[in-house]
Amino acid sequence: MKKSITLTTEAPRHREEVPFSRSATSLNPNNSQAYFKLGALYLSQGRWAKAMREYQEGLKSDPENRDALAAVGKLSSRVRAQ
Numbered sequence: 001m002k003k004s005i006t007l008t009t010e011a012p013r014h015r016e017e018v019p020f021s022r023s024a025t026s027l028n029p030n031n032s033q034a035y036f037k038l039g040a041l042y043l044s045q046g047r048w049a050k051a052m053r054e055y056q057e058g059l060k061s062d063p064e065n066r067d068a069l070a071a072v073g074k075l076s077s078r079v080r081a082q
Contacts, residue, residue, distance in 0.1 A: 035054045039068065049079050
């Protein structure tokens with residue numbers, strides 16, 4: 001029961017974080033961490049295609065980021081299924 005309460009209280013905060021991370025990518029297009037943050041935010045919202053695009057954009061600046069590579073691998077099948 002407590003877990004579902006946590007999820008519902010965190011969801012609005014995640015939506016609020018997207019504009020800040022987007023601003024960071026606008027200010028510095030090579031900020032791979034901002035793209036990875038956006039990917040994680042979109043992933044938490046179930047927006048797989050958007051998450052995939054952000055992870056891939058971040059990988060352009062940091063192509064060996066293991067977390068992003070793993071996320072792209074897992075998302076590939078989900079995005080294709082959409």
